[in-house]
Amino acid sequence: MAFTYQPSRWVPFRDLEVLEKVRRIRREEITRHPNPDYRIQVLSGGDMEFRFIIDIFERIRQSDVEDRRVVMILPQPWPLYSRVAYLINKFRVSCRNLYTFNMDEYANERGEVAPESWEFGFTHALKKYFYSQIDPDLRPPEGQMVGLTNENLRDYGRMMEDLGGVDIVYSGPGWTGHLAFIEPDAPEFDVPLEEWKTLGPRIVTLSPFTLAQNSLHGSFGKSGDLAAVPPKAATVGPAQVIAARHRIQKHGITVHGTSTSWQRLISRLVMHGPVTPRVPESICQTLRTDVWVSEEIATDIQPDWKTGY
Numbered sequence: 001m002a003f004t005y006q007p008s009r010w011v012p013f014r015d016l017e018v019l020e021k022v023r024r025i026r027r028e029e030i031t032r033h034p035n036p037d038y039r040i041q042v043l044s045g046g047d048m049e050f051r052f053i054i055d056i057f058e059r060i061r062q063s064d065v066e067d068r069r070v071v072m073i074l075p076q077p078w079p080l081y082s083r084v085a086y087l088i089n090k091f092r093v094s095c096r097n098l099y100t101f102n103m104d105e106y107a108n109e110r111g112e113v114a115p116e117s118w119e120f121g122f123t124h125a126l127k128k129y130f131y132s133q134i135d136p137d138l139r140p141p142e143g144q145m146v147g148l149t150n151e152n153l154r155d156y157g158r159m160m161e162d163l164g165g166v167d168i169v170y171s172g173p174g175w176t177g178h179l180a181f182i183e184p185d186a187p188e189f190d191v192p193l194e195e196w197k198t199l200g201p202r203i204v205t206l207s208p209f210t211l212a213q214n215s216l217h218g219s220f221g222k223s224g225d226l227a228a229v230p231p232k233a234a235t236v237g238p239a240q241v242i243a244a245r246h247r248i249q250k251h252g253i254t255v256h257g258t259s260t261s262w263q264r265l266i267s268r269l270v271m272h273g274p275v276t277p278r279v280p281e282s283i284c285q286t287l288r289t290d291v292w293v294s295e296e297i298a299t300d301i302q303p304d305w306k307t308g309y
Contacts, residue, residue, distance in 0.1 A: 010208065012176050012184035013269060013278045022268040027298045033271065038284065040271060040291040042298045048252045051292065052170070053080055055248065057087045059168060063097040071099045071160060073169040073236060073244065075180075076122045078219075081130035088134050095140040099163055101156070102126060103171070104181040105148040106230040111203040113150050113234045120219045123147025148201065148234040156201040157240055166244040172251060173270045175209040175262045177279035181235035183207045184278045189237075196277045200237040206230075213262065216255070238283060249284050252294035259296060260307075267297050 007014040031040040043051070056072070063070035088095060105122050106114045114121040131145050148156060160166050176184050181204050183189065188204045189196060211229045214220065220228045241247065251267040254260060270281040271291065284291075 012207070012209075013273070013276075015274075018273050019265075019269070022272050023265065023301050025268050025272055026300055030268070030271070030293060030298050033285070035285060037288040038271075038286075038291060039289070040293060042293050042295060043252075045252055045254075045294045045296065048250060048292045048294055049080060052248075052250065053083050053087070055168075056084050056170075057093075060084075060088065060095055060098050061091070061093050064094045067097065069097045069099060069163060070168075071101070071163050071166045073101050073103050073160075073166055073240065074126065075103050075170050075172065076125060078125045078129045081126065082133050085130055085133035088138055092138065094138055095134060098140045099144045100126070100146065101160060101166070101236070102147040103169075104233050104235040107203055107232040107234050109231050111150075111232060113148055113153070113203075114230065115149075116147060121147075125219075150234075153201055153203070153234055156236065160240060161243075166240065167246065169241050169244045169247045171241070171247065171249055171281065171284075172253070173249075173263065173266050173279075173281040175213045175266060176207045177266050177270055177281050178207070178210060179238070179241060179280040179283065181206065181210070181233040182238060182280040183210065184280055189277060189280075191277070193275070193277055197238050197242055197283070200239045201235060202237065204233055204235050206233055222256075238280070242283065242287065245288075247284055247287060247289040249281065249289050249291045251292065251297045254294075254296050259299070259304075261296055263297050264299065264301055267293065268301075 031042060033040055059070050102122050116123045116127065118124055126145060131139060131142065146159065171179055178184065183204055183206060185207055186204045188202050189199060211226050214229045215224050215226050216222055251263055253263045269279050273279055273282060275282045275285050
């Protein structure tokens with residue numbers, strides 16, 4: 001007798017036909033996409049990290065050589081920024097033209113954004129692992145490395161526009177398919193697709209899946225401590241990602257180097273499922289985007305009867 005069931009109501013995307021279709025995408029099929037501007041490559045994990053570091057460095061170097069502004073929306077792979085700083089110092093590259101905007105930041109239940117002084121915050125980390133590690137004579141003015149605050153939240157998108165727009169957004173899907181902290185099931189983003197595309201920065205309620213995902217981060221002790229992760233966040237909106245001149249989307253998260261990954265399914269849904277606010281990173285399918293997928297994420301989804309928890 002067959003045993004059938006619907007996904008839990010807590011799962012943001014529940015279309016069984018689509019889910020089964022993307023589960024069946026094989027390693028050799030994953031790079032195929034109908035949009036030629038959505039360019040998928042499969043890389044080793046080390047190559048992905050290397051490319052990320054070099055891409056940021058080279059954009060800064062070119063901005064120095066050509067004496068032109070470069071504007072980035074940055075995520076938080078904290079240790080890697082120190083390697084970018086090393087290259088900047090090694091090759092004496094001036095960051096005078098560099099402007100960075102943090103993609104997101106934690107907030108409490110009252111919508112109060114974490115201050116830069118909070119040691120687990122993203123702005124704190126960017127200043128600690130990137131800004132402070134650049135030699136003082138090469139650093140940009142500190143005000144050019146901007147994090148989200150309650151004071152600038154309303155104007156965050158306009159600040160980017162006033163600089164001539166964003167050159168590059170680096171992102172990668174969360175467990176829910178979130179883009180930055182644009183959650184698929186958050187009431188703050190619960191509108192139809194065309195309206196959703198126009199939404200800007202705001203405070204958002206984090207998904208329980210995001211709390212679980214982030215509780216595995218090193219900053220929270222890699223411990224599954226759900227209560228340690230703040231319940232809300234400030235985030236850029238879809239409008240800022242769509243308006244950028246280019247995007248790099250990374251799919252490469254595993255559980256500390258093992259073959260276990262919550263990203264293997266959601267990445268397939270992001271890259272090959274429908275474009276929908278229920279999978280926010282899917283909007284990049286319609287945009288000029290370089291997509292980097294690790295071998296671990298590209299691996300076929302199939303049972304592994306030798307592995308328990």
